[in-house]
Amino acid sequence: MKIKRKIExxxxxxxxxxxxxxxxxxxxxxLNTIDPKKLILNGDIIDIWQFKKHYFPKSHLRVIKKIMDMATDGVEIIYITGNHDEMLRKFSNTKIGNISIVDKLVLDLDAKKAWFFHGDVFDVSIQNAKWLAKLGAYGYDVLILLNRFVNWCLERLGRERYSLSKKIKDSVKGAIKYISDFETVASDLAIENGYDYVICGHIHQPKMLIKENKNGKTTYLNSGDWVENFTALEYQFKRWKIYNYNNDHLRAFYVDDEVKDMEVSDLIAAITIIDPKK
Known part of the structure; x- marks a missing residue:
């Protein structure tokens, strides 16, 4: 029997x-190590921009099935739309069983207000030149693919993995300024609206810090990503924590055996067992 961590x-x-x-x-x-009351999917979970019929591995299907199973088991799933899955914004404010789709979310957490949204609303390239943003996304995907080959070679040489895209972003002044501006704008808006926490994604930079201006202060949090950083945010005992898979995961936990051979038909079955009356 697997012991799971209970988190809010x-x-x-x-x-x-x-x-x-x-x-x-x-x-x-x-996901197999946690038992949350709420699972918040803060955008860009499914990449509809770069979706290819010939590339959607079983491991990707298993993630979707796992989320569906969690909903069936009573976990509240809140899907906040992002730019790469913006097609889902047509279904905003839709709720099926324990799964709901929204564009933003405000929660009361132990007498404090938390504001959740993906963050692409601040991205001028997406708002004003979507084709340019998509072109950049394709280039990023090629870089990631190249990076996987590099890491494959490094692992066989007994060396640590290396992130090309992270190295580039960390060294380019424009990228550093963009991240800083993103954090400042999000935090200033949160302070202006009286939110104690502002929780974003989008920029693939896990972060937790206190931001202040002349009008007050807020806690800025970013959940990072599962492309480069392998990070999540967890809230429990009135505290936020950045979970880092590389440092925090328990090696005793593995992918569930029953989903190893799952096919698309199994995924469809998993979706249809959700009872909308629950």
Whole structure:
């Protein structure tokens, strides 16, 4: 019997299912270690921008099935739409059983207000030149694919994995400024609206810090991603924590045996067993 950690809220974002960069097996291992009351999917879970009929591995299907199973078991699943899964915004404010789709979310957490949204609303390239943003996304996907080959070679040489895209972003002044501006704008808006926490995704940079201005302060949090950082946010005992798979995961937990050979028909069956009357 597997012992799972009970937590109030788990937040994941930027999984990008359907792309070469997605690390679905690691995410599935993580989901198998937790028993949350709420699972918040903060955007870009399924990458509809780069969806390819010929590439959607079983491990990616297993993540979807796992989330459906969690909903069936009573976990509240809240899917906040992002830019890569923006097609789901047509279904905003839809609720089926324990699964709901929204564009943003506000929760009361132990007498404090938490504001959740993906964060692409701040991205000018997406708002004003979507074709340019998509072109950049394709380039990023190619870089991730190249990075996987590099890491395959490094692992066989007994060396540590290396993130090309993270190295580039950490060294380019424009990227550093963009991240800083993103955090400041999100935090200023949260302070202006009286939110104690602002929780985003989108920029693939896990972070937790106190942001202040002349009008007050807030806690800015970012759940990171499951492409480069393998991170999530967890809320328990009135505290937020950044979970890092590489440092925090329990090696005793593995992917469930019963989903190893799952086919698309099994996924459809998993979706249809959700009872909307629950």
């Amino acid at each position: 809220i788990a937040v994941i974002s930027d999984v990008h299912l359907g792309t070469f960069g997605c690390h679905a097996k690691q995410l599935l291992t993580y």
